[in-house]
Amino acid sequence: MTTDTDTALEVTPDAAAAEFDRQVRTLLALGYPALSGRSPEQFAALVAPLRAEAVARAGSAAYPAGPAGPETAPAVTGRVPFVLVVGRALAPVERTMPLTTLHGGRLPGFVDRSFEPGSLERFLATEEARPPGRDGVHLLCEVERGEEFCGVVPGDAMATVAERGRTPLTLEEGIALLTLFPEILVKNKCFSLGGSRCGDRRVPALWISKRAPKLGWCWEGNPHTWLGMASAGARHA
Template sequence: MTDSTHSPAFDAAAEFDRQVRTLVALGYPALSGRSPEDFAALVAPLRAEAVARTDRAGYAGGDPAVTGRVPFVLVVGRELAPVEGTMPLTTLHGGRLPGFVDRSFEPGSLERFVATGPTRPPGRDGVHLLFDVERGEEFCGVVPGDALATVAERGRTPLTVEEGVALLTHVPEVLVKNKCFSLGGSRCGDRRVPALWISKRAPKLGWCWEGNPHTWLGMASAGARRA
């Protein structure tokens, strides 16, 4: 991410290209059954939207580890790249240990944690943009159910599991000790809320009960989705 205190210095086009290169380098084209060239062509139409919307918002830059904010994230849906395949491609900032799915997800259960109606990704290509992303540390210590209600009242949207993995993939700086985050946009019909936190010096995808607050776990959200 570009570190700047002035919005004109943030190059949204360069940031979009960086995110594409990151996905290609990590093997997302192969996960989606495409060549690197075909994968780049698939996401290319999103570039203009990323630039235009970021420029209109006047993003001020800054260190994501401190601000907890990211102007946009390029998301690849699970229909192209399953979470079981993408989570091990994540790492902590400056770390080497791969991310992992917690064993509290019983076999086959992760696929049941899907986007709710309001958080369903737009478009049909399996890729979309997430804008004005916040990790939501203000909700640390808040009951997840209450945090979700506040997010909705503000006209924002909680992140899905795929979007949380995408945020961590592109900007690993946002996941830091005592500022981890829930992904309330994916649910499976019970009281479990997926979340990303740090375990054994690596990112972990787990879940917590919607009625249980944690001092180190906030609620990630975004301003909009676009395909």
């Protein structure tokens, strides 16, 4: 999904490799190895096998063209080819959300108080969005912010996503997307994370509050003009 003004650039194997390495460097700089109880070298070794998958998928997706170009951090509109995701077993949501910022911002992201104590642990991946593998890391591919669903009832948006053979993002995947591509979260183009549910009508979402990213939730039957539904085409471990 691109906007009318976007021009897609093909992802070459070299560009995919460079982008994967950029994402790893970002996570290292943010302290993800310590969060996962590993040294930087151990963390790099943990995620290294996913590099081959990112390179192998080169050409099947596209970076939006922009000032950054495809060889560095892509200029993000609403679509990115892949995101390196670290699961909550290695990096708890309560620890990773404060590591996020808006593009060009300094204020840390935060979890909204509407999550009662202990409730985050109950928002688990749905069967369709369950991450593959057992090592706690995976590659999320063909990611879309989903602004086309702004103003759409979340339940209806999730049904449309499923009809397209795609799945909504989980909490961890949404935070990973924001962490590695801060440009993705902008005013009036925020997104729900329907891949994590807790058995009630709440749907987690990322939006902007007090000039910082916020992890909150909205009711699955209530539409918001500024809140879409993020989704992915595939996951690989």
